[in-house]
Amino acid sequence: MSRPLPVLITADQIERRVGELAAQIAPLYRGEPLTIVGILTGSLMFLADLVRRLDGPLRIGLIQASSYHGTQSGTLTVGREIQGDVRGRHVLLLDDILDTGQTLRHLVEHMRQLEPRSLRVAVLLRKQGKQRVEVSADFVGFEIPDEFVVGYGLDYNDEYRYLPHVAVLPREMYSERSGMEPHANPARH
Ligand code: IMP
Ligand code: MG
Numbered sequence: 001m002s003r004p005l006p007v008l009i010t011a012d013q014i015e016r017r018v019g020e021l022a023a024q025i026a027p028l029y030r031g032e033p034l035t036i037v038g039i040l041t042g043s044l045m046f047l048a049d050l051v052r053r054l055d056g057p058l059r060i061g062l063i064q065a066s067s068y069h070g071t072q073s074g075t076l077t078v079g080r081e082i083q084g085d086v087r088g089r090h091v092l093l094l095d096d097i098l099d100t101g102q103t104l105r106h107l108v109e110h111m112r113q114l115e116p117r118s119l120r121v122a123v124l125l126r127k128q129g130k131q132r133v134e135v136s137a138d139f140v141g142f143e144i145p146d147e148f149v150v151g152y153g154l155d156y157n158d159e160y161r162y163l164p165h166v167a168v169l170p171r172e173m174y175s176e177r178s179g180m181e182p183h184a185n186p187a188r189h
Pocket of ligand 1: 101
């Protein structure tokens with residue numbers, strides 16, 4: 001067994017914060033058609049916990065984005081979409097983490113073209129000082145330092161998503177072996 005990764009945000013802290021976010025979000029949509037669209041795969045836990053804290057009718061959508069930072073310097077494409085027609089519905093786009101902002105900027109643009117009634121963005125985590133692309137999140141769970149984090153949906157090479165908390169992946173776990181940032185690989189979000 002390898003030793004456990006250092007915990008950055010506990011499961012209890014996440015639960016409490018998701019409850020607070022739900023309390024901010026709910027009054028904005030009361031009685032109006034809402035689709036919450038989770039960006040695969042990292043937002044799955046956040047999505048599942050958040051929707052269960054919101055009452056009222058809402059639909060769940062999923063959208064996939066793939067980036068190829070390593071080979072094509074940050075080209076991002078929209079993959080599979082399972083979200084029904086959002087025209088005339090409010091959309092809340094959810095992601096696990098706002099890092100450079102590339103992914104969300106691209107997906108916000110994409111969603112806009114589908115003509116929702118309104119479009120807002122919620123992220124569980126925002127890395128401080130990393131945003132290079134103009135994109136704003138309407139709801140942010142936690143501001144975190146510039147560390148690579150895993151758990152509660154977030155992965156490193158598709159591992160660790162199952163952790164109930166958010167942990168820091170120590171730099172020696174990736175920099176020595178590959179000499180690369182973890183997200184310099186073709187990424188599955
Ligand atoms: P951005 O396009 O640079 O904002 O990156 C956003 C995506 O990169 C997120 O949706 C994550 O999938 C991934 N990502 C960025 N930072 C981390 C991290 O610290 N841990 C795990 N995934 C990350
Ligand atoms: Mg992601």
